[in-house]
Amino acid sequence: MLKNYFKIAIAVLKRRKFFTFISLFGISFTLAIIILVATFLDYVLSAGYPDTNRNRELYVSHMQLNSSKNHSQYNGGPSFYFINRYVTTLKTPEKIAIFSNSSATNSYTNNKKKVNNLRYTNDKFWDVLQFSFTAGKPYGKQQLDNAEKVAVISEETSEAYFTDDAAAVGKYIETDNVQYRIIGVVKSLPFSSNVYADMWVPYTLTKEDLKNTGLMGGYSAILLMSSKDDLDKTRDEYDQMVSKVPMQDKQFDQMFTFADSYFESFIRSMHLAEGTNSGMGIFLSFAGIIVLLFLLLPTLNLVNLNISRIIDRSSEIGVRKAFGASSKTLVYQFVIENLILTFLGGILGVVLSFVIIQVANSSNIMPNMVLSINFNVLFVTLLACVVFGLLSGVYPAWRMSRMHVVTALKAQ
Amino acid sequence: MIRLQNIEKVYRTNTVETMALNSISLNVAKGEFLSIMGPSGCGKSTLLNIIGLLDAPSKGEIKIDDQKTDHMSDKQLANFRNKKLGFIFQSYHLINDLKVLDNVELPLLYRTSSGSERKKLASAALEKVGLSNRVKHFPTQLSGGQKQRVAIARAIVGNPEIILADEPTGNLDSAMGNEIMDILQYLNTTEGATIIMVTHDENMAKRTHRLVRLFDGSQVQ
Numbered sequence: 001m002l003k004n005y006f007k008i009a010i011a012v013l014k015r016r017k018f019f020t021f022i023s024l025f026g027i028s029f030t031l032a033i034i035i036l037v038a039t040f041l042d043y044v045l046s047a048g049y050p051d052t053n054r055n056r057e058l059y060v061s062h063m064q065l066n067s068s069k070n071h072s073q074y075n076g077g078p079s080f081y082f083i084n085r086y087v088t089t090l091k092t093p094e095k096i097a098i099f100s101n102s103s104a105t106n107s108y109t110n111n112k113k114k115v116n117n118l119r120y121t122n123d124k125f126w127d128v129l130q131f132s133f134t135a136g137k138p139y140g141k142q143q144l145d146n147a148e149k150v151a152v153i154s155e156e157t158s159e160a161y162f163t164d165d166a167a168a169v170g171k172y173i174e175t176d177n178v179q180y181r182i183i184g185v186v187k188s189l190p191f192s193s194n195v196y197a198d199m200w201v202p203y204t205l206t207k208e209d210l211k212n213t214g215l216m217g218g219y220s221a222i223l224l225m226s227s228k229d230d231l232d233k234t235r236d237e238y239d240q241m242v243s244k245v246p247m248q249d250k251q252f253d254q255m256f257t258f259a260d261s262y263f264e265s266f267i268r269s270m271h272l273a274e275g276t277n278s279g280m281g282i283f284l285s286f287a288g289i290i291v292l293l294f295l296l297l298p299t300l301n302l303v304n305l306n307i308s309r310i311i312d313r314s315s316e317i318g319v320r321k322a323f324g325a326s327s328k329t330l331v332y333q334f335v336i337e338n339l340i341l342t343f344l345g346g347i348l349g350v351v352l353s354f355v356i357i358q359v360a361n362s363s364n365i366m367p368n369m370v371l372s373i374n375f376n377v378l379f380v381t382l383l384a385c386v387v388f389g390l391l392s393g394v395y396p397a398w399r400m401s402r403m404h405v406v407t408a409l410k411a412q
Numbered sequence: 413m414i415r416l417q418n419i420e421k422v423y424r425t426n427t428v429e430t431m432a433l434n435s436i437s438l439n440v441a442k443g444e445f446l447s448i449m450g451p452s453g454c455g456k457s458t459l460l461n462i463i464g465l466l467d468a469p470s471k472g473e474i475k476i477d478d479q480k481t482d483h484m485s486d487k488q489l490a491n492f493r494n495k496k497l498g499f500i501f502q503s504y505h506l507i508n509d510l511k512v513l514d515n516v517e518l519p520l521l522y523r524t525s526s527g528s529e530r531k532k533l534a535s536a537a538l539e540k541v542g543l544s545n546r547v548k549h550f551p552t553q554l555s556g557g558q559k560q561r562v563a564i565a566r567a568i569v570g571n572p573e574i575i576l577a578d579e580p581t582g583n584l585d586s587a588m589g590n591e592i593m594d595i596l597q598y599l600n601t602t603e604g605a606t607i608i609m610v611t612h613d614e615n616m617a618k619r620t621h622r623l624v625r626l627f628d629g630s631q632v633q
Contacts, residue, residue, distance in 0.1 A: 003527070315505055323566070
């Protein structure tokens with residue numbers, strides 16, 4: 001029976017080539033967009049170089065201070081003081097990486113000027129994150145404590161100034177009027193990485209006053225657990241720690257900060273969070289509505305095309321009913337035919353998105369970003385095809401099944 | 413085999429009420445070849461559609477093989493038609509996107525037959541109508557007479573007890589029309605099929621066992 005439906009589906013597609021082209025183009029284009037967005041999100045949110053331990057990490061990157069009296073709010077990141085004084089007291093995490101927001105600095109080496117993104121970090125930063133060193137090594141606790149002017153640079157930065165990475169180690173790079181000795185070169189990071197920079201230096205070299213006891217500032221922490229089973233325990237421990245932190249600024253009486261998963265932290269960066277609400281619900285609802293609207297337009301178009309196709313096939317519907325097809329059987333047949341069409345469109349969409357991804361990767365639109373379609377993305381595509389096929393097939397099929405046999409047979 | 417009692421069919425619109433059939437009572441015995449004649453618009457096709465369970469009467473009772481059909485669900489009716497009835501239409505109503513063999517096996521798709529069984533039965537049906545050499549053709553590649561023979565093969569492939577033919581020779585010339593009648597007579601006399609045929613042609617009607625005439629929705633003969 002399925003083979004028969006497949007034959008009919010292909011024959012119907014061949015019958016009206018222009019409409020088939022429009023349908024397939026609409027489906028494949030829509031699905032290509034879905035694949036590209038899913039691929040990009042998967043790339044950004046999944047564990048990747050150098051943050052490969054996301055499944056056993058929590059992120060402290062946001063803080064909100066509220067005043068319940070005058071309803072004012074202050075949003076930002078935690079300060080170095082808050083992380084160093086309070087977060088590092090947590091017992092459950094195995095290691096804690098501390099790093100600043102990146103800042104653009106002007107660097108001069110070998111009479112060449114380059115704008116480099118620079119981050120200040122602690123020594124554990126290099127243990128928590130899995131950087132790949134092409135030359136040299138990271139700075140350690142001793143260099144941190146001694147405030148040695150050392151730096152780790154990216155391969156890209158190294159290539160801008162030196163002949164090769166090994167040649168860079170031991171040389172100096174000047175930035176913001178400070179000379180740093182290069183002690184390590186790492187494989188360049190994708191621009192989307194949460195720790196992206198061109199240079200990393202010990203936080204003890206910052207010009208910022210680290211003794212400032214304000215709770216908010218420009219730092220973040222990554223808490224690495226020995227096992228993902230410790231994540232909930234760490235969250236609880238973090239919440240308890242926060243409840244005991246005294247408010248420094250009398251203007252505010254509430255503090256909200258959380259140890260989040262990477263995805264939660266990503267959502268918070270969109271400023272959808274309010275108090276204890278991470279904003280996940282708003283984000284997912286909003287994303288769901290956007291996806292629905294995005295799918296709705298081609299779906300409605302396909303519904304229209306399907307209805308006109310069904311009118312063309314009235315005689316066939318009448319004959320099938322006359323010879324024993326129930327309404328349910330006919331609905332099933334037409335939904336299957338529509339699913340075949342959407343799957344064909346899906347295959348074309350995968351091919352189209354594959355081509356676009358190859359072009360994007362080779363054009364280096366986002367530095368060091370290498371997108372690829374993986375199993376998760378293919379699964380999302382398959383799901384989208386099924387949803388698309390069902391949404392655009394069920395209503396026309398239902399309309400068709402209600403057609404009176406005699407009326408259908410009279411149509412030519 | 414088929415019993416119709418006081419069948420009425422009324423078509424209603426917002427402004428007009430049309431009595432298409434008026435108290436028709438009819439018995440058709442097993443193995444009978446019955447023709448229904450009458451002027452255009454007298455209700456012949458409406459009557460045939462009601463006998464074929466393609467349409468429901470406004471009033472009256474239908475019994476086929478001692479089974480009442482008025483309370484059957486859509487699925488039950490579809491199943492009943494599939495097992496007991498075969499249809500031949502004036503315009504053939506073949507599916508142009510399918511080859512001849514696929515057209516003929518169509519009724520068997522709604523049974524629990526395997527693919528090989530369907531092909532075997534469809535081939536046998538085509539042999540009976542003399543079209544074994546056209547199995548891989550499409551309907552658009554056939555003449556009118558050949559199309560009607562394919563339609564007959566489709567109607568008989570499931571071995572239905574009753575064949576309903578709505579002007580089967582209406583679109584054919586007399587020579588082809590006679591060929592089609594030969595096949596129908598063969599099915600009736602040799603295979604024992606009960607056939608009810610709507611026709612305009614007196615000559616075709618003379619080749620059947622009995623004639624029923626309708627006029628303005630009523631039976632006059």
